[in-house]
Amino acid sequence: MTNVQLGAPNFRIVSTNVSGEASSRALFGVSYGLGMAATQFALIPLDDERTLYKAAISALWTRFETENGVAEGRKLALVNVRYDSESINTFFYTKVTTVVVADVVEFE
Incomplete structure (x- = not known):
């Protein structure tokens, strides 16, 4: 269990708008996004x-580490998490x- 106390300025913003993306392609099918899910x-x-x-979050952390150093061993948290899905159907x-x-x- 994690307990975060924000009563004092005990954190700093390390990076903003870090993004990660993942895609899946196929033939003879259909794709759609519904809320958080992309199917x-x-x-x-x-x-x-x-x-x-999961793959998009992994790509996000990879991009973060490229720009800001290794994440392991640091007390990091993702905040203001936003997600989007896009589908192309022909x-x-x-x-x-x-x-x-x-x-x-x-x-x-």
Whole structure:
């Protein structure tokens, strides 16, 4: 269990608007985003990725570490997390993309 106390300025904003993205493509199917979920039903998947939100968060942390150093061992938290999904559907081809954007704070 984690207890965060924001009664004093015990944190600093390390990075803002860090984003991560993940996509899945397929043939003969349909993709759609509904709320937080992005879903794809298709006969022939072209990518192995099925957990788009998890992959987008992983890409977000990779981008963060590229710009700000290693995250492991630091007291970091994602705040102001926003997500979006986009889908492209044609007669033969479908693609769904999930994007996660967040600010990163570090606690003392």
